[in-house]
Amino acid sequence: MNEEKQTIHEFDLSIIYDYFSSAERQGPGSPEITLKALSFIGGLTEKSKVADVGCGTGGQTMVLAHNIPCEITGVELWPDFVSQFNKSTQSNNIHDRVKALVGNMENLPFQEEELDLIWSEGAIYNIGFKRGLEEWRKFLKQGGYVAVTENTWFTEDRPAEIQEFWQKAYPEIDTIPNKLVQMQKAGYLPVAAFVVPETCWTDYYSVMQATQESFLTKYKGNKTTEEFISYQRYEAELYYKYKAHYGYVFYIGKKI
Numbered sequence: 101m102n103e104e105k106q107t108i109h110e111f112d113l114s115i116i117y118d119y120f121s122s123a124e125r126q127g128p129g130s131p132e133i134t135l136k137a138l139s140f141i142g143g144l145t146e147k148s149k150v151a152d153v154g155c156g157t158g159g160q161t162m163v164l165a166h167n168i169p170c171e172i173t174g175v176e177l178w179p180d181f182v183s184q185f186n187k188s189t190q191s192n193n194i195h196d197r198v199k200a201l202v203g204n205m206e207n208l209p210f211q212e213e214e215l216d217l218i219w220s221e222g223a224i225y226n227i228g229f230k231r232g233l234e235e236w237r238k239f240l241k242q243g244g245y246v247a248v249t250e251n252t253w254f255t256e257d258r259p260a261e262i263q264e265f266w267q268k269a270y271p272e273i274d275t276i277p278n279k280l281v282q283m284q285k286a287g288y289l290p291v292a293a294f295v296v297p298e299t300c301w302t303d304y305y306s307v308m309q310a311t312q313e314s315f316l317t318k319y320k321g322n323k324t325t326e327e328f329i330s331y332q333r334y335e336a337e338l339y340y341k342y343k344a345h346y347g348y349v350f351y352i353g354k355k356i
């Protein structure tokens with residue numbers, strides 16, 4: 101029984117990962133936004149060490165790698181994403197200083213005070229913004245930086261439909277001032293916070309729309325796939341309807 105359950109669970113998970121690996125990015129973001137966040141961070145050299153936590157297939161990591169000379173380690177839970185990432189670094193000929201490994205953001209494989217920068221786009225929610233910032237801090241050198249995107253409310257009052265959706269999907273969603281307080285209390289000086297533009301979400305949702313069509317054909321009759329895709333479509337629909345109320349914010353903090 102247990103074995104059967106696990107097999108079904110693994111099958112479902114691999115469908116979900118197959119879905120996300122079809123895109124260059126596994127969440128809203130863009131090279132321009134990655135570079136904008138990077139512009140707030142100084143002092144990175146060949147000797148600096150950077151971690152990209154929840155790196156996925158590495159879309160944003162490649163942008164970082166082409167713009168800073170540092171050693172970069174991507175940490176990612178899903179082995180297929182790690183393989184895809186490491187293939188890209190080979191073909192970009194940067195594999196001597198940029199690599200991904202299978203790991204868990206709840207237990208990062210770094211030494212205390214080893215890192216100059218911790219990057220994490222569209223991923224810290226897996227551990228929670230507050231917990232991630234608190235637990236990752238010890239891996240940073242004094243004066244090191246953290247740069248993460250986090251789903252955030254832009255308004256104080258929200259329509260019930262969107263409030264309830266995100267309250268259930270990610271109860272830690274909060275307003276910009278409250279997130280900045282969490283960052284400061286976790287031991288960082290907030291350096292910058294800026295809103296990730298709508299186009300990052302709409303581009304992401306439109307890329308995924310094409311994947312949804314092909315998935316519904318590929319996994320025709322598979323209940324899990326159908327439910328999963330209808331949830332993805334609902335999330336996108338809500339975004340178009342309520343985008344004035346929420347979105348990703350890039351938060352950049354400096355360890356104090």
Ligand code: SAH
Nearest residue numbers: 125126127154155156177204205221222226
């Ligand atoms: N940073 C990428 C991927 C974002 S999607 C981008 O912006 O495109 C979030 C990623 O976090 C997924 O690849 C998922 O597999 C990974 N992830 C989820 N939980 C994780 C954990 N506990 N430890 C490490 N990675 C995790």
